[in-house]
Amino acid sequence: MEKISAIASLSQLNRQLGYKLLVIVAMALAFAYGLVPLYDVLCRVTGLNGKTENVAVSAQSRVDATRWVEVSFTSNVMPGLAWSFHPVQSSIRVHPGKIETVTFIARNMANETVAGQAVPSVSPGKASEYFKKIECFCFQRQDLKAGESREMPLRFYVSPDIPDDVKALTLSYAFYSAIK
Amino acid sequence: MSYSTTVDHEEHHDHPSGMLRWLTTTNHKDIGTMYLTFSLIMFMVGGAMIMAVRAELFQPGLQLMHPEFYNQLIGVHALVMIFAALMPAATGFANWMLPLQIGAPDMALPRLNNWGFWLLPPAAILLTLPFTLALFGIGDGAIATGWTFYAPLSVQGGIGVDFAIFAVHLLGISSVMGSINIIVTIFNMRAPGMTLMKLPLFAWGWLITAFLLIATIPVLAGAVTMLLTDRHFGTHFFDAAGGGDPILFQHLFWFFGHPEVYILLLPVWGFIPQILSTFARKPIYGYKAQVYSLCAIGVLSVVVWAHHFFTAGMPVPALLYFMYSTMAISLPLAVLFYCWIATIWRGSMTFETPMLFAIGWIILFGIGGLTGLVLADVAADAQYHHTYFVVAHFHYTLFAGGIMGIMAGVYYWLPKMTGHMYNEKLGKLHFWLTAISFNLTFIPQFFLGLAGMPRRIPDYALQFSEFNMISSIAAFTLGLTQLLFVYNIVSCVRGGKKATDKVWEGSNGLEWTLPSPPPYHTFNEQPVIR
Known part of the structure; x- marks a missing residue:
């Protein structure tokens, strides 16, 4: 009985960590789209690419x-x-x-x-x-x-x-x- | 380190047999086997494509194919080798060996694991289907932009680009799922007493790879999604007329692309020291130094991306920053090289096939690293950029540093996985033929590049004829040699001399305490590490 509940709580812990890592993935995706305006601003400020x-x-x-x-x-x-x-x-x-x-x-x-x-x-x-x-x-x-x-x-x-x-x-x- | 281990007897579960077993399995060994098999098949597919390319380059002029088809072959060759051969091979090893090495009963998220694998075959089909469709007059073939998808060419390309975009989506989802699984497994499933600083180096290498993957694959997914909406839904991310910028694509791509290089290599850097230590019969030298170096390389790899397009135009301070930060990576890498050599230094070495591959790997990967330093130099890069020098350089890192490392791992762990010894003579022959023909293929390409032969062009100037012919003949040898590899693996799976549990005299680690082959379920009672 004890072992079963230990396994259940471990798989819950695993899932929780999995979701936390998924947040990093979402943030990285947002970062990709965030780079678009960021790049534009950077180019204008520095004259990069002759913009x-x-x-x-x-x-x-x-x-x-x-x-x-x-x-x-x-x-x-x-x-x-x-x-x-x-x-x-x-x-x-x-x-x-x-x-x-x-x-x-x-x-x-x-x-x-x-x-x-x-x-x-x-x-x-x-x-x-x-x-x-x-x-x-x-x-x-x-x-x-x-x-x-x-x-x-x-x-x-x-x-x-x-x-x-x-x-x-x-x-x-x-x-x-x-x-x- | 000493282990106390309990080995479970095979538990008699009801699991489906035949095809359904493989479709529904959540067992880490089954999934690992599928990853490795898939990788081997795609390695041969990608290899066949480049054989056709080398046949075209055998002589100057256009003999065998149209330039459009040539462009498709080189691009799909790269995508297949990177995403469908090298990455799944590393993930396959992770599935098979990580739970065994850290004393876990299985991967942490088994169903995710199954899903992660079964996204790969559809992705491979998506990548290669346009070739077939073109035969029936649908579309104009596979993606012809090279593996880098550079805009605006990829915005203007045919349906092959769309297929490749969706393939990259699937491959990306698959690797992100695999990475999440590996991180959770390493963090939550280690045997009691196995602290992070007692982790096998392979687990360390993969942990860093997995973090790099979940941080950078979404950027690639975002970039190709922008490309997709640019192509079909009226956005202008990479179209200057709508206020976008094609150079932005290069930044996005290489923000993923450079860490990707280390994603491919870090797992190999992880298990090669274990092989060296096994056959030199000495403990791994500088474990902590190696762990810190792996971490340092992981961090540095995300801040150096723009050295891939120095010639696209950049302010001088940016050029200098990317040059120096790129060169800085050679410092932790030099520490690793030092540790690898120190591990075998004055050891009682024997040269079984895995050791031959591991030592050949150190030397050849070293050449790849040194030529990378040359390319990192802004002034020199202006000459070498987009020449065959680059092609030779990254094949020294990715074929020698990646594939040959994987081969070392295959020979090292195959007896453990199958319970049979492979044919040692054939293995050694495979190594020597591979090493020699690999060098004969790519050494001429260094010189072709120095002399100015551009990459990705199906024709070349007459003065490059001889070196291209040498390179082609060696490439055919290299390709045919891999049939030996396939034969050796298949016959080892089918039978052969029984392997002992320890397999190698000097082997050291939890996986070698299990029977060969290990039972379907292992470490249901976790071992305690003291």
């Missing part, structure tokens, strides 16, 4: 005329979007703090209206937080009618706080088919 704040900032007046920064532009159209898309000028030399405007041209080669969304990325990553956009076509999705071509402006400045050793940076745009 930039995709919101408009207001202009500021301090211009550092003693320095030049070379800003290059590259463009990509991702699979599934029948557009052509390229910058009008491939690079520009700017003084940090001075507001510049450059133009990109996109043309819809499909015979229907298509929406695209541009996703920016700055390289080197550590320069990304100093690249400030005042106005950008990437802030919202762009609808292009069949065959329509559009000049899309980008107004930006490079923050004067940018470290001295950054002499050049590249802004890359990837145009994706916009999510419906």
Whole structure:
């Protein structure tokens, strides 16, 4: 009798520990999903992956005329979007703090209206937080009618706080088919 | 340590016979046997796949298969070997030997145990079914992304990716259940007097593995579930257009993937010292140091994952952190190597097959570890990344360090499990052929990698022809040699010289106090450890 109750209590203990371990499993699963926003925040804070704040900032007046920064532009159209898309000028030399405007041209080669969304990325990553956009076509999705071509402006400045050793940076745009 | 043991006579239970016995069994020995059998079958299946790959790589150019099919073969080979061959083999040993080693009557959660095993065959079918479906014109074959499922390729892939995702779910659930069972068994079912610091090292290795599994498998499950919803349900976890990030997948995957490497190896690091001690007729050297090293490696393994994608782009401080933390793992590992060598140092060694495999394992796994240090160097990795150097490196760790370790364990415990001695001559032949052909397969691949041959490509530049041919011939030898292994196991199960209870002269531990083969139920009266 005593042995039977000992076995019963042991199997109860076993089950209890099993459930406790299951909590660790649930926490690990939650951690996996938690990593998604965490990673996003980390990238924005550190400029990892060249992620930039995709919101408009207001202009500021301090211009550092003693320095030049070379800003290059590259463009990509991702699979599934029948557009052509390229910058009008491939690079520009700017003084940090001075507001510049450059133009990109996109043309819809499909015979229907298509929406695209541009996703920016700055390289080197550590320069990304100093690249400030005042106005950008990437802030919202762009609808292009069949065959329509559009000049899309980008107004930006490079923050004067940018470290001295950054002499050049590249802004890359990837145009994706916009999510419906 | 001295033991007082009571061995029960076979209890005459009514348990179903035939297939129903295996479907419904909750006996740890039955389930262990099923795990080991399943593992052996899948080892041969995964091996056959890579034989086809080596046949394609025998010569430059495309002779035998389309590149798409090649990609499917390499990816499924890896998934099968990791999840369906190595992990079940380790779990099979845990089922068989843990209760015997710690003096428990069975695993703590027997029904969970049965379920854990029976999820594996459906998972294996899910993994390989797309090959067959493609023959009937359904879908375009199995997963073709490599075993890493990298987005965006895996988001764009065919139905093979979905099959692989569900297979990973099943395999993950199975390993989590197995791990919970092992932890509960070790914590609650130890014989009276067996404190944690008296646990056999195999139990220690598995305890850490089990904790790593329950902490990291859910992350993989989460990552592939995100992939699934990205593919079919309109989420954008890994799609930059929707605000996601494909690099995030690499982080999630390797947060699981790197600990996985140690999950595969820690059980082996656990029982190899027992084999070394048996055949050197000396106690295990530095038991405590080994336990602490195993723990340290377990902890370090979860914080070094990004060294798998140094070249994906990372800030310099992150590169440095991941480089140094990765290299730091070599310190506890060096302690382990020291202890293994010190265990056999000046011992009265004999070289039965398990000992041959164990010693070969130390040397070959050592090469795997050292080449890993090379890859951990950020500057060097920029050249070696995604080349055959990496392929050779992880086969030294996972084939030599994993599979050959498992083989040592099979030869070591097979007489205990079956009650028969295996054919020693055949065993030794198997070792020498395996060791030689393994080295001839992968040493050329180190040099191919150094010379710049990329992995996962079915064709290569002409200057790589000779080394690939050598590698292929050796790989075929390695593959055929494993038939000896299967034959030796099967004939040992069927009969052979009767094994004594102790089996080996120098064997030491609770499992060797039981008859060979042990009765269906053991340690119903737990032994007392003094």
